[in-house]
Amino acid sequence: MRNVILAESAGFCYGVERAVELAGKTADETGGCWMLGDLIHNAHVVEELAHRGIRKAEKIDGLTKEDTVVIRSHGELRSVLDELEAKGVRCVNATCPNVVRIQKLVAQAEQEGRRPVIIGEAHHPEVAGIASWCRHPLVFEGPDEVQKWLDADPQNRETPVTVVAQTTCIRSLFESSWKILKKECTNAKIFDTICNATHKRQTEAEEIAAKVDVMVVVGDRKSANTKHLTEICKKRCPRVFQIENADELSPDSFNGCSVAGLTAGASTPAGIIKEVYATMSEEIKAAGGKEESFEELLNQSFKTLNTGEKVTGIVTAITPTEIQVDVGAKQAAYIKLSELTDDPSAKPEDIVKVGDEIETYIVRVNDIEGYAELSKKRLDAVKVWENIEQAVEDKTVLEGTVTEENKGGIVVSVKGVRVFVPASQSGQPRGADLSAMIKQKVQLRITEVNRARRRVVGSIRSVSDEARKAAQEQVWANIEVGKHYTGTVKSMTSYGVFVDIGGVDGMVHISELSWSRIKTPSEVCKVGDTMDVYVISFDPEKHKISLGVKDRSVDPWEVFMDKYSVGDVASVRIVKLMTFGAFAEVVPGVDGLIHISQIADHRIEKPEDVLSEGQVVDAKITAVDEEKKKISLSIRALLAPSDEEDTADEAPVEE
Incomplete structure (x- = not known):
């Protein structure tokens, strides 16, 4: 049998390993650096770091801007960091990311007018460092001190508090402390900051x-x-x-x-x-x-099975309702089909084969009858939770499916685990209908895990914001005048539309939407439309981009000259009424003037007595000024002449 059971999680945690690696890398880059106090709480490691050129400084008085200091994994007092910055000393922050998060939480709490409460050891450097990020922290080592503070003054129960824990706090102490505060304080926010x-x-x-x-x-x-x-x-x-x-x-x-x-x-x-x-x-x-007997040695060759442990075995037989597994123990072990998979239509032989190695979870051991009941499904669930917890530390992007909308946000299923995403982190605009996201596949990061309460919180927005930021950087790195993009209309105004060209919005002025005269952008497009645009100008400092839609390779005047000549009759659209006449579009981008005297075969007071904007009429081209690109049109020339009207042609008039 195994004489010593070694804990799988024994040894360096992520934060400590990160600090040691950062210190070593910094020493290699600089040829030697400093650490304030002990980088981590282990004399053996600190001694090894000293051999690598990482010297220990208890005070910062002798440090200069020529020095490099590695901040320990427990974090440092804010005043010390400010003093180092003032002295110009280069700092490499090896503070554990979990500790940094707590520092930000207490600082934010105080900004919101809340009293930060830290459950932990007051004299521990991590707690002292956290407390320095706010002016009036409360530090309690456990529930007794919490209750004593509450009883000291009735007003304390009215104080808005934000509760955090030292990363290494014993969970039972933290939970008993925050439960008292949650029950007795009228306004308490709780953050489970114990390191996973x-x-x-x-x-x-x-x-x-x-x-x-x-x-x-x-x-x-x-x-x-x-x-x-x-x-x-x-x-x-x-x-x-x-x-x-x-x-x-x-x-x-x-x-x-x-x-x-x-x-x-x-x-x-x-x-x-x-x-x-x-x-x-x-x-x-x-x-x-x-000296052990043969019987004792034989018994010791078998594994001891304990409920709740993981065990690996070999599949020895498969039946329609269960599979039998040899786990090297005296007991016969088996897995029911219901504990093999969640799929009721699945067959055991489709999942495993005889001879396969399978890792399972021990559900029950019956030594009297000599069998052990195993579960693969439960072990898979445990692994999923472990992966979810690891995803918080690694900031891994996970994929899931939105399953429901509930109060305050949506629920995303990630490998069978329910992840709550607050509305503010859904990536949707404020007030949007979140039910439209149901059944959509989304990418998200896990921001909070409380395995004991089976609570997981995630953020879709952090992933989408990061992707959008990367796309924006890509656009700004490669943008140039004349470059074409296929974009999406995001919003509309009276003077133009804003088009997303890959994470960055550019503006198409109404005059650039069409060669034809239009009053509003809605005449030619709507929100959600795909639009081919090109860059007219851009300002990286102000983050402004001016876009165009009109095809500049086509000259509307040349189109007109190729199609019409003086004396031709054209079907034109009235685009603007003036006191002296009406402007009409002959071809998109080219307008002609119908002088008031050429609108009708009788005298009229004003053009709108006969014409209206948007009306399509036939008109004769009576004159073309190629140099000024002006056109004279006449409706009267197509009508029977009236004796009382002057039939003289009018020259083109400036708009």
């Missing part, structure tokens, strides 16, 4: 501690998350040792121990964990010191 990796590490350590004779926790004694791991393990295991390295272990620690557990804090390097694991295995064997 921390919660996973604590849960796993608790589960292992309940199964072993001795539990070993490895980590620096200054590390808060290591201390919390030890506290959690002591509740489930009577013998718990917190050590910094393998040298602190002894055979006496494992007297009477057959199975020991091992976990490690987030700042413990893999090398130390590996060394402790090997030492523990040897010490347990040495403490046992007895």
